[in-house]
Amino acid sequence: MTKKEFTDFDICQIAQSGQCFRLRPVPEAENTYSLTAGEKYLEISQQGTEITFSCTEQEFESLWARYFDLETDYSKIKEAIDPEDIYLQEAARIGGGIRILRQELWETIVSFIISQQNNIPRIQKCVDALCREFGETAQDFRGDAYSLFPAPEALAGTTEEKLRELGLGYRAPYIVKTARMVCEGKVELESLPELGYEEAKEELLKLCGVGVKVADCICLFALHHIEAFPVDTHIKAMLKRYPKGFPFERYQGFAGVLQQYAFYYELHGQK
DNA sequence: TGACAGGTACATG
């Protein structure tokens, strides 16, 4: 157990921000969430600014501080928002506990291919099914079993039909083709983190089922290019509030954080 | 019943 104090952090908001599909409330445990990331399993509980992580201090420092982007000062980002921009101010107030995570690349690629024309509960269901069917099994700190996200080889070895049975629908062939492309080295995942935003996006666009929006999500949520600004149906609606155009120049280099505030606000805020 | 959910591939002009 490791206890920490953080501002601009709300695990519940992060879980509902739609950037991560394996961060869920623990049933019957108040303010507690479970997370599977990479090979690790973690539980997080929060009471106000006090956050408890179910890991050692050492693991927290070496892994999770970076994963949750805790070294970044998000208050500075909020201060950069135009004081006259009522919408963004309110969005940042409502969703201000969101952090841009540093998720595992392959899992993020597959998850966001699944995300197209899909809702969050069903995306979670699909991701769970992939983990259960194709992922390796590990044990958490209680000795309970959990499934890891399947490696590219595991998904390259299956068929479109099998994935359709799991409810992936028309995304099934995309996943199989993309997994095969990765295994064949058509796109080298290992070298992607070295690239800049534009170059990384260009590489990702080669993958089947990855278009501009999904590529931006991967850049933002896995490669931590926080300048990436995924535009989906909700964000399109939001952009209409800016008849003179959204002020991207003003927020150059970190517009993706504002995108997350706006996305969360469109989904859960304002009523 | 039909539209919609964090779009993309593929076919045209």
Place this chain on the structure above:
DNA sequence: CATGTACCTGTC
């Protein structure tokens, strides 16, 4: 390059 359409599946 810009536009149009089909596409799995669950939910309201």
